[in-house]
Amino acid sequence: YLNGDIDIYKWEYKIKAEDPEMFNVIEYQEDNSITEEKMSLGKPLLIFENNGNTHKFMGIIYLGERGGNETKIGVEIELIDFLENKGLKEKETFTGNHHVAEYKLREGGSYKILLSQPAKEGEEGIWCVDRWMDNHGMMYYEYIESELDLKTYYNKIQEKADAGKDKSRLDYKDVALDFIKNNAKDYDFDYSLNVALEDFYTLPVNQYYGYIMETKKYEWSENNFIDFDKVEFLTLEDKERLHDLKIDKNRLSDGYYINNPTSYPDSFIIEKDKDTKFYILDDSGKNHKEIGEKDFIEYIKNNKNSLYKIVEIGFDVIKIREVIGDETGR
Structure with a gap:
């Protein structure tokens, strides 16, 4: 990928100071000495391009940054990641198929x-x-x-x-x-x-089913925050999963089963600069209509038991759609 070889050096030092707090460092050892090691990331490795006559410094990698180890493979993987992020090689460990x-x-x-x-x-x-x-x-x-x-x-x-x-x-x-x-x-x-x-x-399109437990708005942000209790939404097509749960598919009178063994919220952010779409069920409970974010937040307050689907790409909420209505809120 380069014009020459790559050399990797360990960088090790230890400084003993009477008052380590006078140095601008976050971490130091139990004996108040300062070393090159970051306790959460491990020891640094210095990367140089070796052109034969000269060495060109390229950067630093930490073996613990991605959970790696000091084996040859651990160093090799960290180097691969380093070169990929520099745009010096394709984002693949092995070429081909x-x-x-x-x-x-x-x-x-x-x-x-x-x-x-x-x-x-x-x-x-x-x-x-x-x-x-x-x-x-x-x-x-x-x-x-x-x-x-x-x-x-x-x-x-x-x-x-x-x-x-x-x-x-x-x-x-x-x-x-x-x-x-x-x-x-x-x-x-x-x-x-x-x-x-x-x-x-290409980032995966994530689809989560669940209940909106709470919406939050903070003074320091223009965004709305949603506490979302994820569930497993199963239909008659999910035969093997229903069998695993010992659920008789013939007893699914509504055609679906909601598996919610725990109630723990995940947080989603509705960012102001993202074009998030909001859909709720109309009065018939069969068709959807699109509404704005402000109206949707108000709608949630009166429909706490509705089941919703959140569509997300990366960390961006693309769409929130009401799946099963809350009859008590209508």
Whole structure:
């Protein structure tokens, strides 16, 4: 990606001061000494581009910033992230073939997993989790406990697959399910095969069902804040989930079931500069009509038991729609 090699140096020092508070630092050690280490982020690594005759300082990375470790793979992943943020490489750990697995959370929202082939492409190539994105678009990496570097680590797994000793990573679905572990089943995933990287980095559209517990307005903000109690909204199409909950689908007289084992609010912000749409049910309870934000806030006060759906992209609330009306508020 660069004209030369990359050199990485540890930066370590220790300063003992009679009064450490005279220095402009946030953290210092128990013996009042000051070091380079940030307790929450770990020790810094200095990154230099080495052109043979000269070294060009590029920046600093902290191994603890993303939950990494001081193994070769931990350093390698942090360096990859550093170079990507500098625009010096594509946002992928492994080039070539990619699939995307999108996992729907039970209370709304989606996680996206980027699957790559780290050793060789095609039907005989193993798959791995390149990285994953949460429902708000935050990016995370899979940190592997190994003393090897990434290339050697996956080449050894590929060799086992070629020899028929371990074929578990030849199926991308198995890799995705293993990553999510016990929180998912096949029907929870939507797979997109042979995608461009741009498809993975498109933020997921999150849809949450629940009850609006309270709206808040603070003096320091023009925005409205909503406390939202998320629920799992199930219909007759969710046969396996209804079976897991031991709910007889034949007893769903209204055609739906609301699973709300806990009542804990999540906060959403309706920002003034965003064009959020608001829809409520009309008097018939069958059709929707659009209203303004101010009228919607007033409407909530008299319809506390209505079920709503919030549509969100990233941290932006795009739409709030009343799903099931509160008959007591009409």
